[in-house]
Amino acid sequence: MTAVIETQDTTVAKVGPPLLKVEGVKTYYGNIIALKGVDVDVYPGEIVTLIGANGAGKSTLMMTIFGNPQAREGRVLFDGRDITRMPSHEIARLRIAQSPEGRRIFPRMTVLENLQMGASLDKLKYFNDDVERMFTLFPRLKERLTQRGGTLSGGEQQMLAIARALMARPRLLMLDEPSLGLAPLIVKQIFDAVRDLNRTEGLTVFLVEQNAFHALKLAHRGYVMVNGLVTLSGTGQELLANPEVRAAYLEGGRH
Known part of the structure; x- marks a missing residue:
């Protein structure tokens, strides 16, 4: 399987299986279903973003990947290894690191x-x-x-x-809402740092963001989540140009 990474600068083909694979994941809080069968792939060397409105389930997916809460259905694979039932401290030892929402x-x-x-x-x-x-x-x-x-x-x-x-x-850096509540200049510094790490060190990044414009400009590929489901996917440029995405997340200015 091959994933093609497109940026404004270059196109890079990534060959082989995903580094992170989320497959049919359903996550519950009690009897309330928060994730309704989510599929996401992140290939080595990619920046992949997940955008969506507040309450769509983005942070729940991030926490589910890291084992708290654990998925009730589906699988989370890291480098081909099933980590769905692993405790968070063991997942961290696999060299997955998270910068959580709220710092x-x-x-x-x-x-x-x-x-x-x-x-x-x-x-x-x-x-x-x-x-x-x-x-x-x-x-x-x-x-x-x-x-x-x-x-x-x-x-x-x-x-x-x-x-x-x-x-x-x-090997995988997960960032949950890194721009939340920050001034535009600081947001630019943080996103520039992430881009530099990806370009110079090949760091794989999974980014959850409400700021759709900045996230899609940064990312090679993106997913859109609505009410616990992934409804759209594509390259960052494709999603930036998508009329549905523009109407829902980009109209009213570049945040």
């Missing part, structure tokens, strides 16, 4: 201590190098190194949340 940094810890919490135990020998990589990616964090996370601005906290996830040297 959820450790507010009483310093920036450096937050980065230490993200570092994989078996990768501590790379710790100093990885910290320097994060400072190159997000120079503001170096200026705030000894500052407590809870005293950072919203944008700085989001940078720290992403950097903490990257300290695990993930």
